[in-house]
Amino acid sequence: MQTVSVNRSHGGAQGVYRHASRATGTDMTFSVFVPAHREGQKLPIVTYLSGLTCTHANVTEKGQFQRVCAELGLIFVAPDTSPRGEGVPDDPDGAYDFGLGAGFYVDATQAPWAANYRMESYIVSELPDVIAANFPVDMGRQGLTGHSMGGHGALTLALKTPGRWKSVSAFAPIVAPSRVPWGRKAFAGYLGPDETAWAAHDACALVRARPLPIPLLVDQGTADKFLDVQLKPELFEAACAEAGQSLQLRRHPGYDHSYYFIATFVDEHLAHHARALAA
């Protein structure tokens, strides 16, 4: 693991790191905030999965999480949203919603994507090992959150790996990718046209099959331009109600899809995680 940069922030250290990923076959860049802590202390960790077009940098620079992570003693990890680099295929039309910056947190099964687009394995298996080996973390106390495509990632990976993440939340998540344009395009590309393979990556389908025994927190702005076509939180609300999944879905009047929305509510998300991750 190579250090790209470290900046002192709120008494802790905001770092950016790079490593050669086995999962994706590329270099991967991620950021980690480590708050001030006692020598030898192991801290709980929250991983944040970003949305379409983002890298680690968006939330690191605009997410305003450092202050409250310092207060709560949380390590905050922000990975990239896709493999990148020479030879990594991209959307043939250069669209923002597929290929680079749009890995959708699945392991692609279709050519030419299957070689590099393995974000599920990267997030679930490889990155946690890198974090555990290099930072003062208690890997028994992990939380998962994310925004938009990353909210989809947080909900689906948590639902697929029960017990791994002790706390889960999402900002404006894609909750029913099998039924909305962003998800249908991505799944058709990465997973192929057989829609029966898609349910394993669809939060609504997953929660119906097996809810989690922990409460989920989801925030959604009502002025989000993607609300009605891509996000459809009411579908997840209904699925959770059917499945008996504890869900706090908060609708915030006037908030949009931007990092100003995330930064407004990140304190409350991190408090939700800290409560569940308390030693």
Place this chain on the structure above:
Amino acid sequence: MQTVSVNRSHGGAQGVYRHASRATGTDMTFSVFVPAHREGQKLPIVTYLSGLTCTHANVTEKGQFQRVCAELGLIFVAPDTSPRGEGVPDDPDGAYDFGLGAGFYVDATQAPWAANYRMESYIVSELPDVIAANFPVDMGRQGLTGHSMGGHGALTLALKTPGRWKSVSAFAPIVAPSRVPWGRKAFAGYLGPDETAWAAHDACALVRARPLPIPLLVDQGTADKFLDVQLKPELFEAACAEAGQSLQLRRHPGYDHSYYFIATFVDEHLAHHARALAA
């Protein structure tokens, strides 16, 4: 004044606006955060002057000021750092420290800069009129702050216009531009080779001539790579001591020149302003 964007943030509104400036002869873009407030209420205002290479966007996206401005009821204004646009001259070598993004908050007297590079007039006279006409502000309660070149701007404009700004602070300011490379290059270009004209824009010289009857707050990171060559806070410390200027200069171990430094201490700066600007 034209609205570029408005995002709901921490219960208030983070906006970006553009207007045709008489002072600079160009369009100028600035940002304004307006916290939630009662109908008819007039709020105190803090103007933040940015550093070299920045626009309004750096502090707006990375400054993490919205939460505490919402708590304290402060309007936060962030102007650009130079005129920009077709026909505006730039450093002939495209250097980052002169020309575009580097107006140094002076009215240039030298060709070809004098036509557009009139940032002192813009900040002191024109922008406040635009703000007063368009936002719920109490212009009798204004504070001024800034970073690096913008810290120079905040200190010098406040010292030159006693009574205008009721509260003043700076992050890692250039305090002695007449004596450091950034300032000497800028002043030689904008003001000409006669150094006697420079003292009117040098915080150390200004405070010696006429201190302000209000306390100044200055924060400086000790790991700032510009500390010893460009910033030299000890020169301002000595000048304030000689002049009887109240100064709180805080040196923060390990902090650098980045927005992570600013975001760490912006809460305390805004509290400093709010105390002085309380109705």
